[in-house]
Amino acid sequence: MAQGVFIIAEQRGGEIRKVSYEIVSEARRLADSLGQKVTAVLIGSNIKDKAATLGHYGADKVLVADDPRLETYTTDAYVSVIAELVKANDPAIALLGASSQGKDLASRLSARLGVGMAQDCTQFSIEDGNLTATRPIYAGKAYTRVTYTNSSPQMATARPNVMAKNEPDESKTAQIIDATFSLDDGALKTKVADVMKDETEKVDLTEADKIVSGGRGMKGPEGYGILEELADIIGASVGASRSAVDAGWRPHSDQVGQTGKVVSPNLYLACGISGAIQHLAGMSTAKVIVAINKDPDAPIFQKADYGVVDDLFKIVPALTEEFKKVL
Amino acid sequence: MNIIVCIKQVPDTETQIKIGQDGKSIIEDDIKWVMNPYDEYGVEEALRLKEKFGGEVTVVGLGPKRVTESLRTALAMGADKGILINDPALEGSDSLGTAKALAAAIKDLDFDLIFAGQRGVDDDSGLVGAALAEFLDIPQASVIVKVEVAEDGKSLKAHRPVEGQTLVIESSTPVLITAQKGLNEPRYASLPGIMKAKKKPLEEKTLADLGLDPSEFGEGARKLNIVELTPPPQREAGKIVEGETPEQKAGELAKLLHEEAKVL
Numbered sequence: 001m002a003q004g005v006f007i008i009a010e011q012r013g014g015e016i017r018k019v020s021y022e023i024v025s026e027a028r029r030l031a032d033s034l035g036q037k038v039t040a041v042l043i044g045s046n047i048k049d050k051a052a053t054l055g056h057y058g059a060d061k062v063l064v065a066d067d068p069r070l071e072t073y074t075t076d077a078y079v080s081v082i083a084e085l086v087k088a089n090d091p092a093i094a095l096l097g098a099s100s101q102g103k104d105l106a107s108r109l110s111a112r113l114g115v116g117m118a119q120d121c122t123q124f125s126i127e128d129g130n131l132t133a134t135r136p137i138y139a140g141k142a143y144t145r146v147t148y149t150n151s152s153p154q155m156a157t158a159r160p161n162v163m164a165k166n167e168p169d170e171s172k173t174a175q176i177i178d179a180t181f182s183l184d185d186g187a188l189k190t191k192v193a194d195v196m197k198d199e200t201e202k203v204d205l206t207e208a209d210k211i212v213s214g215g216r217g218m219k220g221p222e223g224y225g226i227l228e229e230l231a232d233i234i235g236a237s238v239g240a241s242r243s244a245v246d247a248g249w250r251p252h253s254d255q256v257g258q259t260g261k262v263v264s265p266n267l268y269l270a271c272g273i274s275g276a277i278q279h280l281a282g283m284s285t286a287k288v289i290v291a292i293n294k295d296p297d298a299p300i301f302q303k304a305d306y307g308v309v310d311d312l313f314k315i316v317p318a319l320t321e322e323f324k325k326v327l
Numbered sequence: 328m329n330i331i332v333c334i335k336q337v338p339d340t341e342t343q344i345k346i347g348q349d350g351k352s353i354i355e356d357d358i359k360w361v362m363n364p365y366d367e368y369g370v371e372e373a374l375r376l377k378e379k380f381g382g383e384v385t386v387v388g389l390g391p392k393r394v395t396e397s398l399r400t401a402l403a404m405g406a407d408k409g410i411l412i413n414d415p416a417l418e419g420s421d422s423l424g425t426a427k428a429l430a431a432a433i434k435d436l437d438f439d440l441i442f443a444g445q446r447g448v449d450d451d452s453g454l455v456g457a458a459l460a461e462f463l464d465i466p467q468a469s470v471i472v473k474v475e476v477a478e479d480g481k482s483l484k485a486h487r488p489v490e491g492q493t494l495v496i497e498s499s500t501p502v503l504i505t506a507q508k509g510l511n512e513p514r515y516a517s518l519p520g521i522m523k524a525k526k527k528p529l530e531e532k533t534l535a536d537l538g539l540d541p542s543e544f545g546e547g548a549r550k551l552n553i554v555e556l557t558p559p560p561q562r563e564a565g566k567i568v569e570g571e572t573p574e575q576k577a578g579e580l581a582k583l584l585h586e587e588a589k590v591l
């Protein structure tokens with residue numbers, strides 16, 4: 001019978017990404033309630049020396065799939081290798097991070113294995129020995145709880161910044177094993193021809209701890225200067241509402257909402273955003289929401305933990321000055 | 328170059344979602360149904376490639392009769408023909424079931440490219456495109472904002488933004504691409520386009536027509552079962568920060584974020 005919790009760790013350029021530690025931590029909690037083991041799969045090229053840290057966060061075992069052809073993620077290669085490892089190890093549960101890579105990989109992998117997969121979950125629990133996953137749908141306008149039928153493993157991806165990360169404990173060590181797998185060159189139909197780095201050094205909105213976001217109230221692209229300044233001081237990324245993006249003030253990649261990015265930062269500071277339902281949907285899992293808006297009736301104030309009814313062009317620079325003093 | 332675009336019909340993004348009596352589905356009464364916004368980018372890109380390379384654009388949808396409207400919209404934009412997979416046995420299918428039916432309808436068509444939206448803005452899973460590519464045994468490039476097809480049409484480069492960078496994925500054709508906002512600006516259907524669309528072929532197919540066994544679809548065949556739908560956790564309106572001047576308000580807000588919320 002299928003046993004244990006698998007997690008697929010994500011690395012880029014040999015560095016394990018934060019969401020991987022979040023899912024190892026979550027996998028540990030689930031495995032403890034099942035009385036089973038956590039196995040992390042680490043896949044890449046020359047990455048074995050990174051395997052130990054997964055143990056510090058709670059993995060009992062790390063399977064290292066090391067091959068020069070696995071250096072950069074491609075759907076073909078990773079799905080092929082991981083499907084083989086899953087079949088050989090027969091885990092009851094398999095978790096991935098709901099990053100760009102994790103979502104792409106999990107989708108194709110679940111189809112290859114013919115199992116159910118719950119995307120971008122915010123909560124997991126074990127009920128009667130089986131996985132129950134909770135996930136927002138309609139970009140957070142509703143939540144659904146799902147269980148699995150005929151799915152071995154029960155697969156899911158976890159939204160970044162949501163699962164609590166364990167404190168790393170260096171006394172906890174994982175057994176590190178070289179995975180054996182076959183990889184047929186004929187199965188590799190795509191390759192990464194080029195990688196273009198974003199101009200901004202800012203953390204992507206989906207992974208950001210803090211977001212300063214601007215809407216129609218910014219009045220134009222130049223208005224975002226004061227948001228950039230505030231963001232620099234507090235270490236935030238800058239987002240935008242759909243109306244600001246559709247007006248051409250900010251790039252598509254900055255859009256937060258149902259047709260943009262769904263974000264889960266610790267702090268979301270909404271400036272000049274009225275709070276259209278499709279925007280609220282994209283940021284409702286933020287831990288603390290602040291709204292700055294001239295209009296006291298703006299719907300955003302119904303969702304905000306802290307509201308400032310005033311001209312954002314006066315409040316934001318003053319706020320930047322305040323944080324300069326304390327940070 | 329023959330291109331297929333998969334189309335899903337979803338509630339308009341302005342829709343308030345209300346949960347039904349059964350606690351597992353939404354109330355569909357007042358919903359305005361539209362083409363999934365990400366699918367529109369797929370239709371537009373297919374039309375642009377057709378204008379450059381020639382060939383045909385076929386749109387494929389799945390669901391009840393109302394989905395015809397979204398397929399007609401795509402035909403009015405300029406697609407050549409449509410297929411609707413409509414069978415009561417499909418009701419309640421999960422992503423894998425949907426992809427299996429789509430694959431059966433598409434596998435015998437002559438195609439170089441398939442577009443799908445990067446996700447449906449209803450279920451937000453982003454699974455059907457990948458599963459369809461898997462069942463057709465073709466590669467995928469997902470969440471794509473730019474497509475550059477080689478002159479001979481035999482390969483392409485697809486730009487995929489991920490956290491902090493953009494990957495340029497090179498693939499041979501046929502390949503399945505899932506469209507992301509930024510790929511293009513979808514055109515509006517013109518009045519002559521709408522008139523012409525009424526005469527374009529739109530074929531309906533049942534599972535039996537596709538040689539599929541209805542017992543493998545629908546609610547009973549789901550691998551992922553919906554236990555319940557709930558409204559999102561309610562957020563209470565919080566404090567309005569008081570102060571005489573903007574400076575005072577900013578000072579108070581900074582203090583609250585630092586000392587009370589402890590996020591800074």
